[in-house]
Each structure stands twice: as C-alpha cells, then as structure tokens.
Amino acid sequence: MTLKTAIAADVPLLAPVKEEEVTLEVTDMLGQSVYRSKVMTTDGKINERVILSNTLSNGMYILSLRTDTQSEVFHFVVEQ
Numbered sequence: 734m735t736l737k738t739a740i741a742a743d744v745p746l747l748a749p750v751k752e753e754e755v756t757l758e759v760t761d762m763l764g765q766s767v768y769r770s771k772v773m774t775t776d777g778k779i780n781e782r783v784i785l786s787n788t789l790s791n792g793m794y795i796l797s798l799r800t801d802t803q804s805e806v807f808h809f810v811v812e813q
Contacts, residue, residue, distance in 0.1 A: 752774055754798045759785065762792065787813070 736808040752773055757767035767789060772781045779798070789811055 753800050755779060756797075757781060757783065758799070759783065760795050760797070761790075762794070767794070768778045785811070789813070 752775065755772050755774055757772060757779075758766055759770070760766050768783055768785055768792045770781065770783070772779060791810075791812050793810050794810060796809060798805045798807075
C-alpha cells in the first residue's frame with residue numbers, strides 16, 4: 734500500500750509572482766528528508782501530488798516550500 738497525499742493550496746507568499754520555481758521538501762522531526770521535489774507555480778499556486786512511502790512511520794512531519802526569496806513551513810501528522 735502506498736500512502737498518497739495530495740497537496741493543492743493557494744500559497745499567499747507566492748501570490749504576487751505568476752511563475753516561480755518552488756522546492757517542496759518533507760522532513761521528519763529529526764530533520765531527515767523523506768521527499769523532495771521542484772515544481773513551478775501557476776499564478777502563484779502550487780498543485781502537486783506528493784507520494785510518500787508506506788514505510789513512513791506514524792508521527793509529525795514538516796512540509797517546507799522554498800523559493801529563492803521566500804519560504805513557508807507546514808506541519809502535518811501521518812497515521813497509518
């Protein structure tokens with residue numbers, strides 16, 4: 734079984750920029766990267782499907798969105 738998490742969000746910090754490269758990174762609470770991808774915004778929005786391994790442990794994770802000039806962090810919990 735694969736844990737699939739869809740991320741589709743209006744990201745206010747990116748809104749003024751129509752197209753910009755964004756680095757998406759999911760890390761565990763120890764700072765170990767479990768997912769990393771680069772995507773382009775469309776009208777300041779990100780629509781990206783993130784597929785995380787089913788071997789991911791239950792617990793809290795951090796989703797970081799970074800551009801050359803801005804960053805935003807979101808916390809989420811995995812329960813399988």
